[in-house]
Amino acid sequence: MSSPTSTAALLFAAAVAAVCFVAAANGEGKAKAKAPAVYVFGDSTMDVGNNNYLPGNSSKANFPHYGVDFPRSTPTGRFSNGFNGADFLAKRVGFKRSPPPYLSLPHKSTSQIHRGLIGVNFASAGSGILNTTGSTITMSKQIEDFATLKSQILSKLSPKRADFLLSKSIFIISSGGNDAFAFFSQNKSPNATVVKLFIDTFVSNYASHIKKLYDLGARKFEVIDVTTMGCCPYARTLNPTGECIDALNELAKVLNDAVRVLWNQLSTQLQGLKYSVGSSYELVSTALANPNSVGFIEVKSACCGGGKFNAEIWCAPNTTFCSDRTKYLFWDSLHPTQAASKLAAFMFYNGPPQFASPITLKQLVEDTY
Numbered sequence: 001m002s003s004p005t006s007t008a009a010l011l012f013a014a015a016v017a018a019v020c021f022v023a024a025a026n027g028e029g030k031a032k033a034k035a036p037a038v039y040v041f042g043d044s045t046m047d048v049g050n051n052n053y054l055p056g057n058s059s060k061a062n063f064p065h066y067g068v069d070f071p072r073s074t075p076t077g078r079f080s081n082g083f084n085g086a087d088f089l090a091k092r093v094g095f096k097r098s099p100p101p102y103l104s105l106p107h108k109s110t111s112q113i114h115r116g117l118i119g120v121n122f123a124s125a126g127s128g129i130l131n132t133t134g135s136t137i138t139m140s141k142q143i144e145d146f147a148t149l150k151s152q153i154l155s156k157l158s159p160k161r162a163d164f165l166l167s168k169s170i171f172i173i174s175s176g177g178n179d180a181f182a183f184f185s186q187n188k189s190p191n192a193t194v195v196k197l198f199i200d201t202f203v204s205n206y207a208s209h210i211k212k213l214y215d216l217g218a219r220k221f222e223v224i225d226v227t228t229m230g231c232c233p234y235a236r237t238l239n240p241t242g243e244c245i246d247a248l249n250e251l252a253k254v255l256n257d258a259v260r261v262l263w264n265q266l267s268t269q270l271q272g273l274k275y276s277v278g279s280s281y282e283l284v285s286t287a288l289a290n291p292n293s294v295g296f297i298e299v300k301s302a303c304c305g306g307g308k309f310n311a312e313i314w315c316a317p318n319t320t321f322c323s324d325r326t327k328y329l330f331w332d333s334l335h336p337t338q339a340a341s342k343l344a345a346f347m348f349y350n351g352p353p354q355f356a357s358p359i360t361l362k363q364l365v366e367d368t369y
Contacts, residue, residue, distance in 0.1 A: 033094035034365045035220075036165045037119035040098060041142050041213075042174035043134075044125030044335060045224065046086040049077030051125050051136055053103035059126035059136050064317045065304050069325060069338055077101070079125060081303065081325045082338035085174065086121055088345030089222060093170055093365055095119070102145050116149045117156075119169065128179035129206050139175060139205075143212050150216055166217030167272070170365060174224035174280075176202070180255055181229055184248050195254070203258050210266055219272045222348070222361050223263065226252040227280035231288055233302040233311030234333035242300075242309070244288075256281055276364045278348030279355050286354075287329055287340075294343060297327040304332050 040046050044059070052062045060077065061067075067075035069082035078084045086098035099119030122145055124137030131138045137145075153162050183190075183198050190198075210221070229235060230248035239245050256279075263275050291299045304321035306313030311333035313319055322328055331337040336344070347355040350362040362368075 033118075035093050035168055035170045037117060037169040038090045038093055038095060038099055038172060039119050039146065039169060039218070040086045040090075040121040040123050040172045041139065041146075042123040042172070042224070043127050043178055044079045044123075045084065045174045045177070046098075046121065046123035046172065047077060047079065047125040048084065048086055048098045048101050048121045048123070050101040050103050050121065050123060052077040053101070054124075054136060059124075059134070061125070065315060065319070065321045068321065079332065079335040080338050080341065081321070081331050083341065084338070085224065085336075085341045085344060086123065086172065088342050089170075089172055089348065089361070090119070092345050092349040092361060102142075102149070116153055117165070120146075120149055122146060123174070126178060127175065128177075128182070129175050129202055129209065130179050131205075133179045133182050139209050143209060143216075146213070147216055163217055167219045169218075170220050170222055170361075171213060171218045172222045172224070176206075176226040176255055176259070177229055177252070180226055180248070180251050184251055188247075195251070199254060199258050202255060203262050206259060207262055207266065210262075211270070214266075214270050214273060219274065220364050221263075221273070221275040222364065223259075223275055223277045224348070225256040225259065225277055225279050225281050228252060228284045228288070231284065231300075232334050233300065233305070233309040233330050236300060236309050237307070237311050237333075252281060274359070274364055276348070276356055276359050276361050278344065278361065279357075280344060282354050283344055283347055284329070287343075291329070295326070295339075296329050298322070299329040301328075302330045302332050303328040303337060309333075 051060050061079045062075050062077045064075055066078065066080065067073060067082065070076060083097060090098045098121050100121060102120050102122045122142035124142065126134035126136040127138055128134055129139055131140050179202060187194060228249045229252055230245035235245045235248060236242050260277060263277065267273050267275060287294050287296060288299050291297060300309060302310040303325055304315035304319060305311050306319045315332040325337050326339045328337050329340050348361050350360050
């Protein structure tokens with residue numbers, strides 16, 4: 001009899017094969033957009049260049065070797081060797097890539113892009129759900145920027161048309177990892193009371209953000225949960241054994257469970273709200289358990305960087321990077337490769353309930369739930 005782990009790996013591999021086959025048959029990225037627009041909020045997993053426009057040099061990826069596999073090997077501000085999660089999710093919805101960063105809009109000339117009618121990306125590396133996390137564009141400010149954008153949309157469309165556009169658009173949210181890591185860094189052995197206070201504060205702020213977006217017209221949410229941060233290359237460098245930091249993974253799991261309860265509650269309280277949770281936690285956990293099932297060879301070390309696990313020195317122009325990025329789970333000390341992000345988008349779009357629930361992104365987009 002096969003073990004639970006091996007059974008999960010077999011199901012995972014089968015699901016990957018099925019989804020990839022469908023993607024190839026449909027001509028990925030060439031289909032007509034299935035939603036009017038995509039609006040993206042979150043952290044470095046979704047940032048496509050907003051931080052490029054901020055002062056200073058922190059929390060940026062606008063230099064080599066970032067973007068080595070992007071068209072023309074351009075470092076765009078994505079924390080990836082190429083495209084990131086925001087791009088591949090947008091592609092699954094039928095767009096060429098993620099909509100442009102909000103802070104780039106004053107420099108855009110195309111009217112639809114400038115007016116935000118096909119979507120905008122507000123994500124900022126280093127940010128979190130809590131405004132005290134990081135020093136970049138907070139989630140509160142991202143939502144304020146969306147409110148400003150909506151005002152611009154209303155200057156071009158009637159309120160009825162604008163509401164319809166937003167109600168059918170997809171709002172992607174990927175945030176929470178930086179909050180968890182910041183808490184863990186300050187509380188290596190927290191007691192139950194301290195953890196509960198953090199979780200309650202996190203959930204309260206999360207709920208406030210979602211309600212504000214709902215009041216602004218958002219109805220369809222694609223949510224990416226917090227991944228197994230304790231297994232990223234950087235976390236491994238903090239563990240003398242080089243293994244995952246279980247306490248950090250457990251914190252991520254508790255956060256994810258609390259957020260799922262919140263989304264279920266909000267879906268009953270807010271009329272018309274629908275959501276799909278793409279589980280990065282489950283996806284990475286499964287890939288770590290059986291890398292070969294999804295085509296990876298290296299799942300512990302970063303592709304780009306230096307030192308132990310290639311994660312003690314940040315990816316930079318003077319560091320080395322692996323030759324075959326498709327075989328690596330992690331690009332740098334914290335972030336996935338383009339290949340991993342592409343796989344995640346596949347599974348979140350039409351994968352099994354283990355990776356996309358209570359409905360898939362496909363069902364969310366097509367209203368087939």
